[in-house]
Amino acid sequence: MAITRYVEPGRVALVNYGKNVHKLGVIVDILDENRVLLDGPTTGVAREVYPLKRLYLTGLKVSILRGARTKTLSKALEKDNISEKWEKTSKAKKHALKMKRTSLNDYDRFVVSNLKRRRAFELRRKAK
Template sequence: MPFNRFVEIGRVCTLNYGQEFGNLCTIVEVADQNRVVVEGPKVPRQMIPVKRINLTQFTVKIGRNARAKFVLKAMQEAKVQEKFDATVYGKSLVARRAKLQESDFERFQRRMAAKKAHLPKKH
């Protein structure tokens, strides 16, 4: 199976570092070998290093240096968010966000349920 996730204009990716961790964005411009310009619904247009993104299997058809409204429209028409949320990585990010939003009591309940699941059964 050949490699097909290239750094290219229109490639959808997720950010793997910083405030926008896990948010989807699209590569709008390739600056050089190590940096790209990205933009997305929750990510402002910015230049970031390639090592700070995870490339997905999805692409959208946009031109080089496309304006923000065209990028967002292309992502919505391709239903990128729904497709990404159906992937294994997307599901793990949703679970991770839910775990971060838990209250103390919810964490306690989860811990007690895990402890109860591992107890030996009485005959």
């Protein structure tokens, strides 16, 4: 398979570890083969150095130059409607579902469990 998600300035990345976990940022500059400068003016990610191991590269890209300022980056994010495009991706939908499941209380988990059992019972009955 060909690699389609390159580490490049303007690539939108999801932070998968640390204090900004599950927040989007944009790669502004590449420092070396393991670290990048990440900034997320609209999502609350401060401009700082991140190791690539803590980032999930998305298929989204913003048209900015290397080392762009925060103000320039926020204008580019608004222009390209990155937040709307992100909400349409399968990764964002899976993340939203996961967050919804983690916020359930005991009773809600019990209800979901019963609904799963009923659905399985109906599928087995229809299969016969």
